Amino acid sequence: MTVELAPVSVPDFGLPLQKPSVPVHTYDLRCRETYARAGCDWVAVYADREHFSNIAYLCDFEPRFEEAILMLGPEDARVIITGNECVSFAQAMTRLSSFEVRLCQAMSLPGQDRSRAPSLLAVLKDIGIRAGQRIGLVGWKPPALEAGEDAGFFFPSVYVDALRRSAGDPLAVVDRTESLMHPEQGLRAIVDADQIAAFEWAASRATAAVWRIVTQVREGDSELEAAARMAYAGEPLSAHVMLASSDASGPVVGLRSPTARRLSRGDGVTTAVGYWGGLSARAGLISDGDDDFLKTASAYFKGLLTWYETVDIGIAGTEVFSRVSETLAQGGLASMLNPGHLCGHEEWVNTPIRPTGDYRLRSGMVFQVDIIPTPMPLGWALNCEDPVVLADAALRSEIATRHPDVMSRIDARRSFMSEALGVNLGPSILPLGQTPGCLAPFWLKSGHLLVKG
Structure with missing residues (x-):
């Protein structure tokens, strides 16, 4: 050569x-397939300014300045939990046929109002998560098992703790990131x-x-x-x-x-x-x-x-x-x-x-x-x-x-x-x-x- x-x-x-758009029904199908692959009662998809791609792929919303969690649950439940600044943004930008947006002010920037909805645990209970249910986490990357590291989650521990308390058993919270990000079979x-x-x-x-x-x-x-x-x-x-x-x-x-x-x-x-x-x-x-x-x-x-x-x-x-x-x-x-x-x-x-x-x-x-x-x-x-x-x-x-x-x-x-x-x-x-x-x-x-x- x-x-x-x-x-x-x-x-x-x-x-x-003009940027071509992805149809709403495609986002609906992506959420359903992610939920089906996880094999859990609920799926929690984490996002922040740096790690937004999984949530954007699923609903076309991505948080700015703060964090968000997309909860996928039974009967096509789709709930975006986010902070003060992104509630209205999520309502305007999300491309799903049906969804809810819930405020959790713990996800807001420091010093902002926390008086209305400070507790993620309360929000999770309110949307229907109960003890005995199994929750699959989609973090920003799969656990680094090849390096022999402890199989933790690339998902902030403060939110993992709340999800574990909601499920009533730490072992009921499992990683499902590869359902989206596996190098060949990921969605x-x-x-x-x-x-x-x-x-x-x-x-x-x-x-x-x-x-x-x-x-x-x-x-x-x-x-x-x-x-x-x-x-x-x-x-x-x-x-x-x-x-x-x-x-x-x-x-x-x-x-x-x-x-x-x-x-x-x-x-x-x-x-x-x-x-x-x-x-x-x-x-x-x-x-x-x-x-x-x-x-x-x-x-x-x-x-x-x-x-x-x-x-x-x-x-x-x-x-x-x-x-x-x-x-x-x-x-x-x-x-x-x-x-x-x-x-x-x-x-x-x-x-x-x-x-x-x-x-x-x-x-x-x-x-x-x-x-x-x-x-x-x-x-x-x-x-x-x-x-x-x-x-x-x-x-x-x-x-x-x-x-x-x-x-x-x-x-x-x-x-x-x-x-x-x-x-x-x-x-x-x-x-x-x-x-x-x-x-x-x-x-x-x-x-x-x-x-x-």
Whole structure:
């Protein structure tokens, strides 16, 4: 496999303005399926500002400033319990055919009124939870059993304690997070055509924002000025906006927010923008050429090509992991984290792409092509992250029927990757972003991309 740096014009695939919506009946079905899978009398789904994705997936509400718990119970009971500021927000935003919103002021910010409904225990009793019932918890991630840690809950203990007291037996409260977040069988691991269309809206806009930074950045920009070139329009964020740089005196810290530091020729630079359903990241040099860097970037790009040309419906996640790792190793590189993971409202749901484990890739999985190369010399940065979805013929047909504009953009991106970048894509891989596989190693020469020779 050979890689070249070549002039490539990235087409305008069209930027969607109106976000496609997921129907109310779909949210109803998600709640019913979550309840059925849990096998409990009640299911409690926790959410806060950082860990909102499970509740958003189930009802399209996500708390702001405070916490919330969605209780799913007998006879389609759906109760959102939240604090002072989010009661009216939940009433306005929740997309379920029937639901209640209950105030629990313990979930409010410190110093706010606690005089009306301070006790979660009282709210739980009032909605019908009784001693002897079994409660399944959906926290923000499954217990870390692989590490040999105690099988606790990723769910605040103050709320777990209240749920245990309501059930009358600590052992009646059990973890059911994997019913949503298992890397292959979790309900959120597979999404439908409407959710794919909504995520494509986010991915299109996030990737376009990052590409505006890459193509418009100038030597002498501050990091803040460079980040402002993304032209943020207020889309809901899945992660804080990242932009960081460094010269050879230190590392490029990828998770850092932008500062007033000025970009100089030869600096390494990285940026990432993530919206609900799609994150994009790019990293390279503030330069128009560097032979040593190009050699490393080419080795990294071969790893990306291996990912795109290996991934398919039914393949084992271990095989993707090993093939990408082997290709990167030929260039002296490795992937810092798993080379690819499921994404949703948050950047990382879970991943079937692991060195061990019996997990298969399935139709309807939305993936972040997330290969962070390591090691990197001081002052260097490389990254090229994009979202894609795997879709069999039936799902592709449904997307085309329900969302023809979305499928038209996807088809155009597939043609671009094949014809301009030389990527041999299988029919099941649908690129969701505006710059799929576009790696410009030199940001002052962003019209030149790495391509398969």
